[in-house]
Amino acid sequence: MSTAIVTGQPVPGSSLEGDLRALGFDVRLAPGAADAEAALAAVPGDQRVALVDAAFVGHVHALRLGLTDPRFHASAIPGATTVLPSARPALNRAVEEAGTGPDAVAKSIEAAGTEVHRPELGELVAAVPADPQARNEARQAVAAVDDEAIRLRTAVKARDGFFTTYCISPYSRYIARWCARRGLTPNQVTTASLLTALIAAGCAATGTRPGFVAAGLLLLFSFVLDCTDGQLARYSLQYSTLGAWLDATFDRAKEYAYYAGLALGAANANGGSDDVWALALGAMVLQTCRHVVDFSFNEANHDASALGELAGASPTAALSDKLDSVGWTVWVRRMIVLPIGERWALIAILTALTTPRITFVVLIVGCALAACYTTAGRLLRSLTRKARRTDRAAQALADLADSGPIARAVAKTGKGVMAPVVAALGGVVVVTVSALTDVGSGWPIVAALVYCVTSGLAVARPLKGALDWLVPPLFRASEYLTILVLAARSDVNGALPAAFGLVAAVAYHHYDTVYRIRGGTGAPPHWLVRAIGGHEGRTLVVTVLAALFTNTDFTVALTVCAVLVALVVLAESIRFWVSAGAPAVHDEGEPA
Numbered sequence: 001m002s003t004a005i006v007t008g009q010p011v012p013g014s015s016l017e018g019d020l021r022a023l024g025f026d027v028r029l030a031p032g033a034a035d036a037e038a039a040l041a042a043v044p045g046d047q048r049v050a051l052v053d054a055a056f057v058g059h060v061h062a063l064r065l066g067l068t069d070p071r072f073h074a075s076a077i078p079g080a081t082t083v084l085p086s087a088r089p090a091l092n093r094a095v096e097e098a099g100t101g102p103d104a105v106a107k108s109i110e111a112a113g114t115e116v117h118r119p120e121l122g123e124l125v126a127a128v129p130a131d132p133q134a135r136n137e138a139r140q141a142v143a144a145v146d147d148e149a150i151r152l153r154t155a156v157k158a159r160d161g162f163f164t165t166y167c168i169s170p171y172s173r174y175i176a177r178w179c180a181r182r183g184l185t186p187n188q189v190t191t192a193s194l195l196t197a198l199i200a201a202g203c204a205a206t207g208t209r210p211g212f213v214a215a216g217l218l219l220l221f222s223f224v225l226d227c228t229d230g231q232l233a234r235y236s237l238q239y240s241t242l243g244a245w246l247d248a249t250f251d252r253a254k255e256y257a258y259y260a261g262l263a264l265g266a267a268n269a270n271g272g273s274d275d276v277w278a279l280a281l282g283a284m285v286l287q288t289c290r291h292v293v294d295f296s297f298n299e300a301n302h303d304a305s306a307l308g309e310l311a312g313a314s315p316t317a318a319l320s321d322k323l324d325s326v327g328w329t330v331w332v333r334r335m336i337v338l339p340i341g342e343r344w345a346l347i348a349i350l351t352a353l354t355t356p357r358i359t360f361v362v363l364i365v366g367c368a369l370a371a372c373y374t375t376a377g378r379l380l381r382s383l384t385r386k387a388r389r390t391d392r393a394a395q396a397l398a399d400l401a402d403s404g405p406i407a408r409a410v411a412k413t414g415k416g417v418m419a420p421v422v423a424a425l426g427g428v429v430v431v432t433v434s435a436l437t438d439v440g441s442g443w444p445i446v447a448a449l450v451y452c453v454t455s456g457l458a459v460a461r462p463l464k465g466a467l468d469w470l471v472p473p474l475f476r477a478s479e480y481l482t483i484l485v486l487a488a489r490s491d492v493n494g495a496l497p498a499a500f501g502l503v504a505a506v507a508y509h510h511y512d513t514v515y516r517i518r519g520g521t522g523a524p525p526h527w528l529v530r531a532i533g534g535h536e537g538r539t540l541v542v543t544v545l546a547a548l549f550t551n552t553d554f555t556v557a558l559t560v561c562a563v564l565v566a567l568v569v570l571a572e573s574i575r576f577w578v579s580a581g582a583p584a585v586h587d588e589g590e591p592a
Contacts, residue, residue: 003028003043004067007036007100008054011135016052019060023068025050036100040092049091050082051102057138058126059147065119066126069237072117076106079128081116083109090114103128123150152177155235162331164341168227175224176231186233190246193225197254201261204351207268215261216352222254223344245577248515249508251340256284256504258347259360263497266356277496278488279360281503285480286364288507290371292400292473295514297378299396300389300469338370382466394462399513399523400472403459404534410456419458420470426454427478430539435485439551444486444543448536451478455536476510479535483542487558492551494559501562506538509569516576528572532565 004025006016020027030036036051043049050067056079066077073087081102083091087109094108110116125142129135155176156169179189200218203211229247233239259280266276335342346366350359403411433447458471480503487499509532513523523529533541538561545557 001026001044002048002050002068004050004052005030005036005039005043005100006052006054007033007102010054014054014057016054016056019063020050020052022060023064025067029054030100033100037095040095040100045088046085048082048084049088050080051100051105053079053102053128055128055135056080056126057129057135057142059124059142059145061147061151062121062124062126064151064237065121065124069117069119069239071239072115074106074109074114075117075119076102077119077121077126078103079126081106081109087114122154151235155231157230157234161339161341162335163345164227164339167345168224168341169231172224172227173231173235175228176235179228179232180236184232185243186229186236186238187240187243187246189225189229189232190243190250193222193229194250194254196222196225198257201258204258204261204356205264205268207265207270211265213352215258215265216348216350219258219344219348219351223341226251226254226340241577241579244515244519245573249511249573252288252507252511255287255340255344256507259283260497260500262351262356262359263500269355276356276360277500278484279357279364281484281487281496281500283360283363283367284500284503284507285477285484286367286371288480288503288510289473289477290367290374291514292476292510293371293375293378293470296397296400296469296472297382299400299517300393300463301385302393302396336370337374338366343367378469379467382469385466389464389468391462394464394468396517397463397469397472398459399517400510401459401463401475402472402510402513402529402535403455404532404537405530406452406540407456407459407534407536410453411460414453414457414460417457419461419463419465420467420474422454423458423471423474423478426451426458427474427481429454430478430543431481431485434482434543434546435489439489439491440547442547444482445540445547448482448540448543451539452536475535479506479539482539483558486542486546486554490546490551490554492555494555495551498555498558498562502542502558502565505562505566505569506532508573509565512569512573524572524576528568531568538565 002025004020004027006020006027007030009031010017010029017027017029028039028042030039031054040049040051052063052067056063058077058079062077063080066075066080067082069075070084072084074081074083074090076082079102081091090109090112091105093112094105098104098108106116123145124147125138125145127134127138129138152173155173156165160169176189196218200215200222203218204215205211233243263277263280338346343363343366347359347363350362430444430447430451434444437443455475463469463471483499483503484496487495509524509528516523532538541561542558545561546554549557
C-alpha cells in the first residue's frame with residue numbers, strides 16, 4: 001500500500017489526483033501545511049509515502065519513475081518526493097525542518113545524509129509552474145511528448161548485444177507491454193522462460209532430428225521471454241527480491257540444463273554412449289570461468305571512478321573508448337565476446353541443423369576465442385592502470401575466491417606473494433597430475449594437497465595487486481577441471497553426468513556469491529563456505545574419492561556430493577533471497 005499526500009491548493013483542471021490513483025496511490029489532499037502534517041502522521045509507518053505539490057505538471061511516467069521504483073529508499077523529481085518505510089524517520093525530520101514542500105523536503109533529506117535517487121527524465125516533463133503562463137507552457141510540453149513511447153523505448157536495456165538489439169527487442173518490448181496490461185509480473189515471465197528452456201532440453205534429449213529442431217526453436221523462444229521479463233520489469237518498475245534471485249540464477253539453469261539435454265540426446269542417438277558429456281561439462285566449465293573473469297575484474301575495479309581514476313586513464317581503455325566512437329566497431333566488439341543472445345542463437349541453429357557434438361565443439365571454440373579476447377583486454381587494462389585497489393575491492397575478490405578452512409588456515413601461517421602465479425601453479429599441478437596418472441593412484445591426492453597449500457598462499461595477503469583479480473577464476477578453473485578430468489579418466493558410464501551435476505551445484509554457489517556482492521549485501525555466510533569445504537576442500541575430497549573407490553563407486557560418490565552440495569547451497573540461497581534483507585534489484589544481464 002502507498003499513500004500520496006498532495007500538498008497545496010488544488011489546481012482546477014489538473015489530472016494529478018487521477019494520475020496518482022492510476023499508479024496505485026491512496027491520495028489524500030492537504031491544502032495547508034497543518035493538513036499535510038496531519039495526513040503524514042496518519043499514514044502507517046510500514047507504507048510508502050509521497051509528498052506531491054498540487055501544482056505539479058508532468059507526464060504520468062515521470063511520476064512513475066520518481067515515486068514507484070522499489071529499489072531506492074528515497075526518490076524525488078521536481079514537485080514530488082517519496083520514501084520507503086526505511087527512510088520514514090528521515091522524512092519526518094525533514095518535514096520538521098523544511099515544511100511539507102516536496103522539493104524542500106528532498107533537499108533536507110539529502111542534506112541529512114540519506115541518499116535521494118533522482119531518475120533521469122530526458123524528454124519527460126516534471127515541473128511546478130510558478131504562474132498560469134508557465135503552467136500553460138508546461139502542459140503544452142507534456143502534450144508534445146508521448147510518454148508511453150518513451151516508456152516502451154526505455155524498457156529495453158541501453159547496452160545489449162547485436163542479436164538481442166536487432167532480432168529480439170524490436171518486438172519483445174511489445175510483449176512486455178502486453179504482459180503488463182494483463183497484470184503479469186516479471187517473475188511469471190521468468191518462470192515461463194525457464195519452463196520453456198527445460199522443455200527445449202527435453203526435446204533435445206530425444207536424440208531425434210524433429211526433437212533437435214523443436215529444441216532449437218523453443219530455446220530461441222525462451223530467450224525472447226528472457227528479454228521480456230527484464231523489459232517488463234523496467235516498463236512497470238516491478239523490481240523485487242524474488243525477481244533478483246530468479247533472474248540472476250535462471251539464465252544459468254536454462255543454459256546448463258540445455259547442455260545436459262543435448263548430452264542426453266547424443267547418448268540416445270548413439271546407442272547409449274555418454275562421451276559427449278565431456279564436451280557438455282567442458283562447455284559449462286568454460287562459460288562459468290568466463291563469467292568469473294568478468295565478475296572478478298569488474299569487482300576489482302568497481303570503485304576506480306570513486307578514486308578519481310577513471311578507466312580512461314589507461315591507454316588501453318582510451319583505445320577502447322576511441323573504438324566505441326566508431327559505430328560498426330561497437331557491434332563487432334559486442335558480437336565477438338559471444339554474449340548470451342549470440343550464444344543462444346548459435347546453439348539453437350546448430351542444434352536444429354547439426355549434431356550435439358558439432359554444437360558443443362563450435363560453442364567451445366567460440367567461447368574460448370571470446371575468453372581470450374576479453375581476458376587479454378582486461379590484462380592490458382590492469383597492467384597499464386596505476387590505481388591502487390581499495391579494501392572493499394580486495395574483500396570482494398576474497399569472497400569470490402571461495403576459500404575454505406584449509407586455505408584459510410594456510411593463509412594465516414604463510415606470506416602471500418605473486419598471488420595469480422601461485423594460484424595458477426597449484427591449479428596446473430592438480431589438473432595435470434589428475435590427467436596423467438593411472439586411475440586409483442594416490443598422486444592426485446598429493447597434488448590436491450599442494451593445491452590446498454598454494455591456494456592458501458595466494459590469499460595470504462589482501463588481493464590488491466594489478467592482476468590479483470585473476471585469482472578467483474583460476475580457482476574456478478582448477479576445481480572444475482580436476483572434477484572433469486577425474487570423471488573422464490574413470491571411463492565408466494555415469495561418471496561424467498555425475499561430475500556435471502557436481503560442477504553445476506558448485507557453480508550455482510559461485511553465481512549466488514556474485515549476485516549477493518552485486519546487490520551490496522556481501523558474500524554468503526562463512527558457515528556455508530565451511531560446510532561445503534571451499535574450492536580447495538572440494539578438490540581434495542574428489543581426488544580422495546577417485547583414489548579410494550572403484551570406478552562405479554566413484555560415480556555414486558560424485559552423485560552424492562552433487563546432491564549434498566546442491567541441497568545446502570540452494571536451501572541457504574532461497575532463505576536469503578526471499579528474506580527482507582535481500583536487495584530489490586533486477587539483473588541487467590551478463591557482462592559478456
